[in-house]
Amino acid sequence: MRKFLAVVRHEFKKIVLKWSFLIGTLLFPVLAGVLAMIPLIIFSLRGEPTKIAVADPTGNIFTRLEANLSAERLMEKARQAASEQFKDFSKSQEEAMKNDAAMFMENIVLIPYDTSGKTVDQIRGDLLAKIKADEADAYLMVPRSPDQPFEFRSRKGGDFITNDTFTDALNAAVRSQRLADANISEKRLEELSAKVKIDAKGIDETGAERDTAGTFIAAFAIGLMIYVTLAIYGQVIMGAVVEEKETRIAEILFSSARPFELMLGKLVGVGLAGLTQLSIWLTSAVVILGIAVSQTDVGPVLGMVPKITPFMLGLFLIFFLLGFFIYASIFALIGSMVTSMQEGSQFAFPPILIMLAGFYFCFAVVRDPNSTLSVLVSMAPFLAPITMPVRILAEMPPLWQIALAIVVNTITIAGLVWVTARVYRVGMLMYGKRATIPEVWKWIRHA
Amino acid sequence: MPDSRPLEATLRVSNVTKRFGEFTAVENLSFEVRAGRVFGFLGPNGAGKTTTIRMIVGITAPDAGEIELFGQTMSHGMQNRIGYLPEERGLYKKMKVVDQLRYFAELKGVERKVADDRIDHWLERMELADWKTKKTTDLSKGMQQKIQFISTVLHEPDLLILDEPFSGLDPINVEFLIDVISEFKTQEKTIIFSTHLMETAEKLCNDILLINKAQKVVGGSLREVKESYGTNLIAFRGAGAEKVLADKALIEKVVSHADEQELHLANGINPQLLLQKLMGSGAEITKFEITEPSLNDIFIERVKNA
Numbered sequence: 001m002r003k004f005l006a007v008v009r010h011e012f013k014k015i016v017l018k019w020s021f022l023i024g025t026l027l028f029p030v031l032a033g034v035l036a037m038i039p040l041i042i043f044s045l046r047g048e049p050t051k052i053a054v055a056d057p058t059g060n061i062f063t064r065l066e067a068n069l070s071a072e073r074l075m076e077k078a079r080q081a082a083s084e085q086f087k088d089f090s091k092s093q094e095e096a097m098k099n100d101a102a103m104f105m106e107n108i109v110l111i112p113y114d115t116s117g118k119t120v121d122q123i124r125g126d127l128l129a130k131i132k133a134d135e136a137d138a139y140l141m142v143p144r145s146p147d148q149p150f151e152f153r154s155r156k157g158g159d160f161i162t163n164d165t166f167t168d169a170l171n172a173a174v175r176s177q178r179l180a181d182a183n184i185s186e187k188r189l190e191e192l193s194a195k196v197k198i199d200a201k202g203i204d205e206t207g208a209e210r211d212t213a214g215t216f217i218a219a220f221a222i223g224l225m226i227y228v229t230l231a232i233y234g235q236v237i238m239g240a241v242v243e244e245k246e247t248r249i250a251e252i253l254f255s256s257a258r259p260f261e262l263m264l265g266k267l268v269g270v271g272l273a274g275l276t277q278l279s280i281w282l283t284s285a286v287v288i289l290g291i292a293v294s295q296t297d298v299g300p301v302l303g304m305v306p307k308i309t310p311f312m313l314g315l316f317l318i319f320f321l322l323g324f325f326i327y328a329s330i331f332a333l334i335g336s337m338v339t340s341m342q343e344g345s346q347f348a349f350p351p352i353l354i355m356l357a358g359f360y361f362c363f364a365v366v367r368d369p370n371s372t373l374s375v376l377v378s379m380a381p382f383l384a385p386i387t388m389p390v391r392i393l394a395e396m397p398p399l400w401q402i403a404l405a406i407v408v409n410t411i412t413i414a415g416l417v418w419v420t421a422r423v424y425r426v427g428m429l430m431y432g433k434r435a436t437i438p439e440v441w442k443w444i445r446h447a
Numbered sequence: 448m449p450d451s452r453p454l455e456a457t458l459r460v461s462n463v464t465k466r467f468g469e470f471t472a473v474e475n476l477s478f479e480v481r482a483g484r485v486f487g488f489l490g491p492n493g494a495g496k497t498t499t500i501r502m503i504v505g506i507t508a509p510d511a512g513e514i515e516l517f518g519q520t521m522s523h524g525m526q527n528r529i530g531y532l533p534e535e536r537g538l539y540k541k542m543k544v545v546d547q548l549r550y551f552a553e554l555k556g557v558e559r560k561v562a563d564d565r566i567d568h569w570l571e572r573m574e575l576a577d578w579k580t581k582k583t584t585d586l587s588k589g590m591q592q593k594i595q596f597i598s599t600v601l602h603e604p605d606l607l608i609l610d611e612p613f614s615g616l617d618p619i620n621v622e623f624l625i626d627v628i629s630e631f632k633t634q635e636k637t638i639i640f641s642t643h644l645m646e647t648a649e650k651l652c653n654d655i656l657l658i659n660k661a662q663k664v665v666g667g668s669l670r671e672v673k674e675s676y677g678t679n680l681i682a683f684r685g686a687g688a689e690k691v692l693a694d695k696a697l698i699e700k701v702v703s704h705a706d707e708q709e710l711h712l713a714n715g716i717n718p719q720l721l722l723q724k725l726m727g728s729g730a731e732i733t734k735f736e737i738t739e740p741s742l743n744d745i746f747i748e749r750v751k752n753a
Contacts, residue, residue, distance in 0.1 A: 002553075002556065003553070003554055003556070006550065006553035006554055007554070010550045013546075014539075014542070243539065243540070246537075247537030247538065247539070247540065248533065248535040248536055248537045249536075249537050249538070249539065251506070251531075251533040251535065251536070252531065252533060252536065252551065252598070253554065254506045255504040255505065255506055255526060255529065255531040255533075256526055256527075256551070256554035256555050257523075257526070257554050258523055429501075429506070431535065442468075
């Protein structure tokens with residue numbers, strides 16, 4: 001037992017007291033935060049305003065279009081769109097929306113063009129000349145009859161936000177004009193064609209409400225975190241095994257302690273290091289969220305995060321450990337078969353693939369936690385450690401299914417550790433060449 | 448300690464056989480090693496030395512036969528009393544010297560505090576005290592070998608097994624190692640020392656065992672072994688003896704060295720008879736000496752004729 005503890009401490013310290021561990025532990029949350037922020041930052045960067053020359057022979061569309069592109073109108077629209085998602089907004093959200101609206105308005109400048117007494121071709125030629133002279137970025141030719149196509153040519157084809165805003169405003173302008181032509185009150189029509197409001201929420205079996213979008217994100221996050229940690233620490237185990245084989249330290253170790261003690265000590269030591277890192281990540285996530293709540297007004301967003309009980313947290317821990325021991329013993333087995341880390345990386349592909357499959361199944365599980373597929377993959381050996389926590393988060397499955405998943409995977413671990421111990425004992429002392437599968441099979445049978 | 452009394456066998460290997468599939472690495476091997484003596488375990492590469500040692504230190508188990516250590520059947524619990532320096536040996540690359548030594552000592556059941564004291568003592572003695580907190584990658588190869596040796600003795604083993612300990616060592620370190628070995632010998636510890644370098648074995652060993660192709664070839668005290676081979680070799684220098692030397696009835700083989708010849712007597716011919724014949728032939732003899740065969744000779748003869 002003392003030797004076993006010495007191995008555990010040795011493996012733990014070897015990982016945790018390294019710069020790479022410290023950097024990885026601190027960097028991951030920062031990196032995750034930055035990755036989440038980048039799209040927001042990029043889209044909030046303001047481009048040059050788009051100047052659009054408008055040739056409107058009817059004289060009706062231009063004024064309506066200009067009105068539709070005003071800050072008040074745009075904001076009103078944004079508020080409507082948002083109210084379909086959120087029930088009520090805070091002050092800060094309203095403020096943000098106002099800013100966005102102002103931004104879009106400033107982004108489009110309409111230049112009127114006088115069409116009187118000119119043919120279509122003349123107008124087109126003039127407008128193109130304006131674009132050539134850089135007086136405009138795009139032009140719009142309003143047809144004399146609104147049923148004909150509107151001609152819009154732009155040099156900024158890729159700015160889809162501006163294009164969308166402009167198209168929406170134009171549509172609205174044309175529609176208003178048609179209504180006016182048909183003598184229908186615009187206000188009355190809006191009242192009649194108001195959208196049906198659907199109050200959609202997921203519930204659990206007790207009928208308690210839960211937010212589906214929040215659940216999806218949280219389930220995805222937990223699936224990803226388990227997958228990443230398993231993949232990283234699996235490789236760490238393999239590295240540690242290969243080092244002892246490559247440097248022939250194994251021979252000294254085997255003359256000091258039982259191979260089984262050494263192998264298990266290695267798994268437990270590295271596993272503890274992984275748990276340490278995970279708990280630092282979780283704690284920092286909680287702290288960051290806490291700061292975010294106290295400093296800013298993200299209450300409604302936080303409300304989306306599904307409630308995680310201590311019981312669920314305990315289950316997550318159990319499934320993480322099950323996953324760790326399954327994949328760690330596979331990687332240890334590979335490590336004792338090969339002669340170098342490069343060779344090991346080639347063999348690491350199959351277990352990584354299984355993990356990845358487990359991660360992909362998470363999407364199916366989140367969509368329908370009680371489908372036959374979800375039930376099966378959340379109890380299957382190798383997959384359950386990744387899929388079951390996601391299912392628990394999506395909707396708490398019957399306890400017997402959780403218990404069965406734990407039993408099935410514990411048996412898997414027992415089998416894997418047994419096989420790995422046999423391969424480890426022989427493989428660690430075989431120098432010079434990689435073991436073939438038939439050889440390994442022989443070791444398992446005869447060792 | 449009762450088990451380290453001289454003359455009582457520290458290690459007894461009885462009829463041990465080890466197979467790997469079709470290949471027999473060690474076949475029906477028996478020998479004893481006594482306390483306070485240096486035991487040379489000799490044989491060509493691939494003879495089965497390392498396999499035998501691995502069974503003695505408990506890394507693998509024999510398929511047949513028994514290994515008794517300190518009067519008991521070998522078990523994992525006894526690994527703490529053995530210090531083993533493997534032929535192929537290494538250190539953790541990115542770990543501090545003191546951390547590795549402490550880990551290896553702990554694996555041999557030494558308490559951390561005790562280990563720390565002994566580490567300081569040995570680093571001092573090996574003139575490596577300044578390197579205590581350096582990593583392996585900062586050490587020269589010679590330094591690494593010293594560290595490896597320290598890790599073998601930190602738990603003060605009763606049986607020390609050194610597999611090719613001198614390979615790659617510089618002369619200063621060789622001297623150093625020989626010093627430590629003799630120190631262990633005076634402490635009545637048992638040293639098994641495997642090599643294919645016969646000169647070193649000849650200098651250091653009290654007892655030897657020569658194995659080849661998985662089997663014992665010859666064994667016993669160095670003296671006995673040499674004497675059993677020692678009466679048919681003559682170192683000869685002289686002129687006018689060609690005729691006698693060419694007589695196959697007297698001399699089986701003549702090996703010429705720089706300034707003398709080595710005469711291998713034919714079966715049943717004793718040195719006195721040859722000397723008489725030489726004197727009778729009128730040869731001018733400047734040297735006529737009955738020599739012991741070197742371990743090297745015995746090794747070559749037995750391994751070649753096997």
